[in-house]
Amino acid sequence: MKKWTTLSREVVFRTPWYTFDHDRFRLPDGGEGDYWAVRTGGAVMIVPVDDEGRIVLVRQYRYLLGEDSVELPAGGLPEGTAPLEQAKRELAEEARCGASRWEEIGRFASWNGVTNEICRLFLATGLAPADAAPDRTEEFELLRPTWPEVRRMIEANEIFDGMTLAAFALAGRRLDETAGGGGA
C-alpha cells in the first residue's frame, strides 16, 4: 500500500501519559484529511510462567469499563527507559515477583486506529517473590491459573482485555509447548 504524507502535526492536549495530537495528512491520490491520535512511548506486557506452568494474572478495577478485568502484567514505557527494564518493574509492581529468564517474543499494535502504541511482549520464567510498592491508584489481586485454565477463561470470555488476549494469541504455541497443552 502507498504511504500517506504528514502535512502538519500539533499537540492538542498533553496528559502525564501521552499526547493527544492533530495531524493533517495527504493521501496517495492527493486528497487531504485530519487525523487525531493518542501518541505514547510504547508499552510492555509480560507473560509470567512459574515453575509449575502456572501463569500469573492480575485482577484490577478498570475505571473506563466500570468493572474488574483479569489481565497480564503490563504498563507504559516512559521515555528513555529500556523495554526490558520496564517489564521487570511492571512484573515486580503488579505481580510482586522477579524472573531469572526473560525473552522478547513479539510485538503488537495496541489499538492502531487511534494510537501509535506498540506493545512489546516478554515471556518471563524462573519466577521468585519480590517486593515493590504498587502505584497508589492500582490495586491488584493475583491469580495463578494453568494454561489450560487460562484457555477456558478465554473461551468463556472471562478474560476480555484486548491486549491480554492479543498476548495469548502471540504466546499460545509456546505455552502449548512449555506450560501444558492439555485441553479442558
Added chain:
Amino acid sequence: MKKWTTLSREVVFRTPWYTFDHDRFRLPDGGEGDYWAVRTGGAVMIVPVDDEGRIVLVRQYRYLLGEDSVELPAGGLPEGTAPLEQAKRELAEEARCGASRWEEIGRFASWNGVTNEICRLFLATGLAPADAAPDRTEEFELLRPTWPEVRRMIEANEIFDGMTLAAFALAGRRLDETAGGGGA
C-alpha cells in the same frame, strides 16, 4: 475490587469518531485524580470463514504505524446502529462479501487503559461476493489464508494488530474445530 466514583466529566475535544474526555475521579480510599479518555460508541470485528475454511483478511495501510497491517474486517459502531448491522456493512465494505450465517462469539475491551471501547466479535460463514464502495481513505487488499496459515502468520508476528490477535484468541477453539486444526 471497589469501584471508583466519577466526580466530573468534560469533553476536551470532539472528533468525528470519538470524544476525548477529562474526568475527575475519587478512589475508594478517598484520594482523587484525573483521567483522560477516548470514549467511542463501540466497535465490531468479524471473523469471516468461507466454505473452504479460508479466513478473509484485509491488508491496509495504517497511518499511525507508517506501515501495512493485516487485519480482520472491523469498524466503529455509529450511535444508534445495531452491532450486527454494522458488522454486515464492514464485511461488505472491507471484505466485499456478505454472509448467510452470523454468530456473536464474544467481546473484548479494545485498549482499556485509555478507551471505554468494547469490540463485539462476530463469526460470519456462508460467504458470497458483494459489492460496496469503500471509504475514500481506505484501500484494502484481500487475503484468504487457511486457519493453519493464519496461525503461522501469528507465530511469525506478521499479524501484529492487537485487535485482530485478540479476536483470534477468542475464536481459536472454534476455528480449530471448524476450519481445520492441522498445525504447521
